[in-house]
Amino acid sequence: MNFVEELRWRGMLHDIMPGTEEKLNSGVIAGYIGFDPTADSLHVGHLTQIMTLIHFQKAGHKPYALVGGATGMVGDPSGKSEERNLLSADILNHNQACIKAQLEKFLDFGCGANSAEMVNNYDWFKEFSFLDFIRDVGKHLTVNYMMAKDSVKKRLEGDSGLSFTEFSYQLIQGYDFYYLWKHKGCFLQMGGSDQWGNIVTGTELIRRKDRGEAFALTTQLIKKTDGTKFGKTESGAVWLDPARTSPYKFYQFWLNASDDDAKNWIRIFTLKSKEELEALDAEHAAAPNLRVLQKALAKDITIRVHSEADYETAIKSSEFLFGNGSIDFLTGMSDDNLLGIFDGIEQFNISKEELSAGINIVDLLGDKAKVFPSKSEAKKMIQGGGVSLNKAKVGGVEEVINHSSLINNKFIVAQKGKKNYYLLIVE
RNA sequence: GGGGAGGUUCCAGAGCGGUCAAAUGGGACGGACUGUAAAUCCGUUACUUCGGUUUCGAAGGUUCGAAUCCUUCUCUCCCCA
Structure with a gap:
């Protein structure tokens, strides 16, 4: 099954430029997806793009993962209703390195002809002067064209405005595509559906600047069926x-x-x-x-x-x-095993002295261990019947906790609602 | 530079001298029901030693009393130059 068909039956395909499928069927094609280093980790929202690249490589094509060291400095207005704050160079460097390391997990970087490759657009932008850029790139696209993009239009219609910096984002990304097309033979840029405008700016730039041909493909934005945001x-x-x-x-x-x-x-x-x-x-x-x-x-x-x-x-x-495992399950278990079970669950340390005197439940969860941000909140939640200690519901705000609540003389399991667990370690 | 409109609790958005910790909606969280689902219903949504205490862009002022009136400042948006 070819790449596009694969995306199609999985329900991932959103939009595809005419001719893209034919191009892909003609042989090993290089394509890329960009990731902006807005944080030092990717999140599940990026997973669609990662899966797209994995499918791309599995179908025999050559995937490039672009880390946006340059684009990250500017900020993509797509899908953003307000101007974004710029990140400092230090943070960006750190973020880039982390994201690069994460991406390396998912693709095969050593399999010959279609090995994945990582690139950073900062490499070709760092020496690119502003004047050269507006002469070599800016000249090929009209402001009219750029303003017609949804991402820009929305911001112009909205009431928070759009800085020149963010406005120029699409040119930067467009040039990335041009650069990769020219120097790496990269014919296809993929991305989430919100990237369509930016991607097409790239194909347009390639067409106008070099009369070249390049393609675009976007994937569905992942949503929950109840309409709320995914991830x-x-x-x-x-x-x-x-x-x-x-x-x-x-x-x-x-x-x-x-x-x-x-x-x-x-x-x-x-x-x-x-x-x-x-x-x-x-x-x-x-x-x-x-x-x-x-x-x-x-x-x-x-x-x-x-x-x-x-x-x-x-x-x-x-x-x-x-499961319906009772709290007794933990009794007698070694500390290491117990901590293993609670690995990844928030933990708080309480001193033994404080507990031996007896601590009011509200003080314990609202102050000593910040299960709740404030005592009022702890109180409200207890009164609402949403707090459990060692899997038994806390009866009221007056309850005092002491040694007798300890499991294995060391632990207390606190629960906020049904799904949120916390481990209090007393030592 | 000129003119106009605004900045309210997580968000949107009322309030326009006391009864305002601030309507309403959304979100979020919790409860019931379940399957750690969906839908539905219910509750909570500034802090507190529960006496009070700090909130309505910022700082002053008027008043017994201000989110509401006045002054200055500041930020945002729109129109004109």
Whole structure:
């Protein structure tokens, strides 16, 4: 199956420039996707692009992953309703290095003709002077053309304005495409559907400047069926960096997908074949409460992004925390094993002296251990019946906690709502 | 440079001298129901030693009393030059 067909049946394809498919079928084609270093880790929102590159390479083409050292300095207005703050050079350097390391996990950089390659647009922009740029690049596109882009139009219509810096972003990205086309034989740029305008600026630049031909392909923006934003949890974005989002939380994120979402996402974020997926669909439909789809999805991605071992740990934690395992399960367990289960779950340290005197539950969770940002909030949540200690609901705000709550003389398991666990370590 | 409109609690957006910790909607969080799903219903949504304390762009001022009136400053948007 060719690349475009693959994306199509998986529901990933959004838009494709006429002729792209023919070009791809003509042989090994080089294509690229850019990642801007706005943070020092990618998040699950980037995963679609990563999967696109993986499919691209699997189909025999040559993928380039571009890290936007230069574009990151400018800021893409696409999809942003307000002017963005510029990042400092130091932060950008750090971010670039981290993102590069993450991307290296997903593609094959040593397989001959279609080995993946990493490039950084800062390399060709650092020596490019402003005057040269506006003469060599800016001259080929009219402002009229640039203003017609949705990303720009929205900002002009809105009431927060658009700086010249962000306005020129599309030219920078357009030039990237030109550069890669000219020097690396890169014929295709891919990206999320919000990148269509930027990508087309590139093909247009190639056409006008060198009468060359280049192509564009965009993928669907991943949404949840309930219309809310994909990739967010109560604690923010879901990152690929285990230091930002632990493998356990990462696993939980996917496991919590709704049935509809799981069905769509498993097609996008795993490499499972059509047959496998249909079998899973059927299995899920027969017994939805087993959540076969969610489990398969979470397993596949957790292993790809983290590791088999991280997946195993996440499973163990999940089974204990969400299974009907009673708190007794922990009793007598070695500290190391217990901490293993709580690996990736937020932990707080409490001194033994404080506890031995007895601590009011609100002081404990709202102050000593910041399970809640303030005591008021802790109080409200307890009154609302949303807090448990060692899997038993906290009765009221007057409860005093002391030694008797300790598990193995050292731990207390706190729960905010059903899904949020915290481990208090007393020593 | 000239003229106009504005900056309110996470967001949008009311309030226009006391009854305002501030309507309403959204979001978020929690509860019930479930399958750690969806839908639905309900509750919470500044801090607190529960006496109070700090909030409505900033600083002053008027008043018994201001988010609401006045002054200056500041930021944003729009129109004109």
